[in-house]
Amino acid sequence: MSNGxxxxxxxxxxxxxxxxxxxxxxxxGMGVQYRLVEARLLAGAQxxxxxxLDGFAALYEQRRIIALRQAIAYRAxxxxxxxxxxxxxxxxxxxxxxxxxxxxxxxxxxFAIEGATRFSARGSVWLGVARVLPGGFPLLVARSLDxxxxxxxxxxxxxxxxxxxxLAAGAGVGILAARGVMGRIGRINxxxxxxxAGELEARLPGARSHDEFGLLESHVHAMLDRIQNLNRxxxxxxxxxxxxxxxxxxxxxxxxxxxxxxxxxxxALRSEMRQAIRVFDSLLDISRAxxxxxxxxxxxxxxxxxxxxxVWELYEPLAEDKGLHAQAQxxxxxxxxxxxxxxxxxxxxxxxxATKYCAAGDGLTLTLARAGDSHLMRIADTGPGLPxxxxxxxxxxxxxxxxxxxxxxxxxGLALVRAIAARHGARLTRPVAEKGFxxxxxxxxxxxxx
Amino acid sequence: xxxxxxxEDDAETAAAVAQIVTGLGCEAVVVGTLPHGIAASAGQFRVxxxxxxxxxxxxxxxxxxxxxxxxxxxxxxxxALGRAANRVEGLEKGADDYxxxxxxxxxxxxxxxxxxxRGSMQVLDNDLLAFGELEIRLKARTVxxxxxxxxVSPKEFELITYFARNAGQVVTxxxxxxxxxxxxxxxxTNVVDVHVGRLRRKLExxxxxxxxxxxxxxxVFAPLSGAM
Numbered sequence: 154m155s156n157g158x159x160x161x162x163x164x165x166x167x168x169x170x171x172x173x174x175x176x177x178x179x180x181x182g183m184g185v186q187y188r189l190v191e192a193r194l195l196a197g198a199q200x201x202x203x204x205x206l207d208g209f210a211a212l213y214e215q216r217r218i219i220a221l222r223q224a225i226a227y228r229a230x231x232x233x234x235x236x237x238x239x240x241x242x243x244x245x246x247x248x249x250x251x252x253x254x255x256x257x258x259x260x261x262x263x264f265a266i267e268g269a270t271r272f273s274a275r276g277s278v279w280l281g282v283a284r285v286l287p288g289g290f291p292l293l294v295a296r297s298l299d300x301x302x303x304x305x306x307x308x309x310x311x312x313x314x315x316x317x318x319x320l321a322a323g324a325g326v327g328i329l330a331a332r333g334v335m336g337r338i339g340r341i342n343x344x345x346x347x348x349x350a351g352e353l354e355a356r357l358p359g360a361r362s363h364d365e366f367g368l369l370e371s372h373v374h375a376m377l378d379r380i381q382n383l384n385r386x387x388x389x390x391x392x393x394x395x396x397x398x399x400x401x402x403x404x405x406x407x408x409x410x411x412x413x414x415x416x417x418x419x420x421a422l423r424s425e426m427r428q429a430i431r432v433f434d435s436l437l438d439i440s441r442a443x444x445x446x447x448x449x450x451x452x453x454x455x456x457x458x459x460x461x462x463x464v465w466e467l468y469e470p471l472a473e474d475k476g477l478h479a480q481a482q483x484x485x486x487x488x489x490x491x492x493x494x495x496x497x498x499x500x501x502x503x504x505x506x507a508t509k510y511c512a513a514g515d516g517l518t519l520t521l522a523r524a525g526d527s528h529l530m531r532i533a534d535t536g537p538g539l540p541x542x543x544x545x546x547x548x549x550x551x552x553x554x555x556x557x558x559x560x561x562x563x564x565x566g567l568a569l570v571r572a573i574a575a576r577h578g579a580r581l582t583r584p585v586a587e588k589g590f591x592x593x594x595x596x597x598x599x600x601x602x603x
Numbered sequence: 604x605x606x607x608x609x610x611e612d613d614a615e616t617a618a619a620v621a622q623i624v625t626g627l628g629c630e631a632v633v634v635g636t637l638p639h640g641i642a643a644s645a646g647q648f649r650v651x652x653x654x655x656x657x658x659x660x661x662x663x664x665x666x667x668x669x670x671x672x673x674x675x676x677x678x679x680x681x682x683a684l685g686r687a688a689n690r691v692e693g694l695e696k697g698a699d700d701y702x703x704x705x706x707x708x709x710x711x712x713x714x715x716x717x718x719x720x721r722g723s724m725q726v727l728d729n730d731l732l733a734f735g736e737l738e739i740r741l742k743a744r745t746v747x748x749x750x751x752x753x754x755v756s757p758k759e760f761e762l763i764t765y766f767a768r769n770a771g772q773v774v775t776x777x778x779x780x781x782x783x784x785x786x787x788x789x790x791x792t793n794v795v796d797v798h799v800g801r802l803r804r805k806l807e808x809x810x811x812x813x814x815x816x817x818x819x820x821x822x823v824f825a826p827l828s829g830a831m
Contacts, residue, residue, distance in 0.1 A: 399683035403705035407619040
């Protein structure tokens with residue numbers, strides 16, 4: 154699993170949320186400021202326009218159109234304003250324009266600022282007053298709003314730029330935070346993976362930091378210590394059981410040796426004791442193999458083919474003596490990571506079962522061959538097979554078929570087979586067979602070897 | 604007189620072992636803790652019988668210290684830690700033999716005898732093991748009885764050479780399984796018997812009664828006695 158920052162969805166969502174909130178708040182703030190600036194600038198423009206109008210009104214008071222015409226003609230040269238005075242026939246008396254701006258309506262006949270309108274002409278925006286003075290003289294006094302517009306446009310560009318910068322910063326911080334979080338969590342995930350794979354003693358190196366991740370790591374470590382202690386206790390318990398049971402059994406056996414003249418009884422007792430030891434050895438082997446399951450510890454490269462051949466060779470004469478048709482096909486040189494003795498024990502259990510349950514004339518085959526990424530071991534006989542009422546339960550401890558009561562055994566053989574397979578990461582399957590017991594074991598290959 | 608050191612904390616077991624040792628004509632020295640055992644091992648002993656779960660530690664871990672102390676004794680670990688994995692561990696750490704408790708007196712006897720023999724065995728400078736009319740050639744891996752060739756399988760050859768090296772002594776099934784097959788667990792059936800039986804029949808057909816059953820204990824390779 155990759156630990157890219159984009160896996161940290163929660164952190165990214167949080168960072169995105171924070172970035173958006175900050176951006177929105179900034180936008181509201183900047184919007185309010187924009188409105189304020191806009192209002193101030195417009196008020197300033199109106200002030201100027203009013204001063205103009207007041208001036209023209211004073212002139213009109215004194216000498217009417219004549220003075221107005223002279224003043225407008227004088228000012229028209231300066232440029233930043235739009236002035237126009239016409240007569241009732243539409244002839245331009247004075248002004249900066251040659252014609253009345255299209256679509257601009259007139260209203261009233263006073264020089265008051267009230268009713269000033271915005272309009273576009275000559276590619277600019279203007280704030281102006283359009284009147285018809287008594288006697289039918291249209292008058293236009295307007296000031297350019299270009300300065301105002303330019304300032305507001307600059308302000309808008311600033312707002313957009315700042316918003317983009319805020320969003321980019323938010324994304325950047327989010328990714329950085331996510332990368333940091335994923336890095337820290339990745340360490341813990343990697344640790345969990347190692348432990349799940351059986352490496353119970355794995356821990357994170359270095360000191361714990363004083364933050365939430367350090368706290369999480371401490372808790373994970375405490376949990377792992379507990380698991381490891383339990384596992385150790387299992388191991389210690391099996392040693393203790395062995396010691397506490399075998400020592401008294403040993404004394405009994407020594408005393409048995411002193412009994413003379415009752416050989417059948419002492420032989421039977423010895424054999425019972427051996428059977429009892431076999432049972433608890435198998436139980437301890439099973440629980441140990443289960444406790445060590447998945448851990449690579451103690452496993453070394455083993456020539457599976459050689460072990461299979463050796464155990465087969467050990468049992469072949471027994472099978473032949475029983476009248477079985479025994480055949481083995483073992484591809485040489487197949488390696489697995491394993492424990493030679495456990496593998497031998499497992500095969501021995503399986504071959505032992507086969508020779509025990511099959512009758513003369515039955516077939517028994519052992520095959521071992523490459524199968525893609527694994528080695529396929531198949532053991533098949535044409536004996537009675539597992540009874541239908543048993544099936545998978547046959548691999549549980551102490552499960553024996555009602556049918557087999559007459560045959561010696563303690564019902565741990567297949568349980569040990571399963572535990573040993575699990576210890577090696579091998580997969581057991583029971584393909585459907587017409588007759589007999591068939592078991593397939595898929596062994597993982599040794600990495601980097603045939 | 605050969606001396607055998609017994610490092611064992613269970614008094615009854617120690618007494619039983621000492622009795623077997625005396626029965627073999629050796630002198631038994633018993634100590635009850637690991638530190639004492641390590642100290643005592645500096646003396647001249649042919650074999651050390653070593654327990655594992657001892658006051659003072661695990662005998663198997665102490666083997667290196669015993670060797671470092673200059674002891675040339677062969678070590679037989681006699682322990683309640685008797686599962687296959689424990690045995691393999693003990694042998695890998697340098698034990699010469701490993702017998703799990705509870706043990707049959709005869710089994711311990713056979714193993715001690717084998718160790719005592721191993722300690723005194725002459726190095727064979729030729730490849731011929733000859734017992735009267737039975738001859739084993741190690742390099743050619745052939746067996747002859749009365750000058751006629753007896754065809755044996757590779758495993759049967761290993762079996763007969765192991766017997767031959769312990770000629771005259773009881774060899775147990777467990778010893779055969781460990782030394783000839785290198786397997787350290789107790790199979791449920793006596794598979795070893797079948798192999799010995801086959802080898803035995805081949806030899807008998809050629810006219811040799813070399814392999815005999817020692818009732819309840821194992822087998823004895825005695826090529827020069829009886830019918831021969």
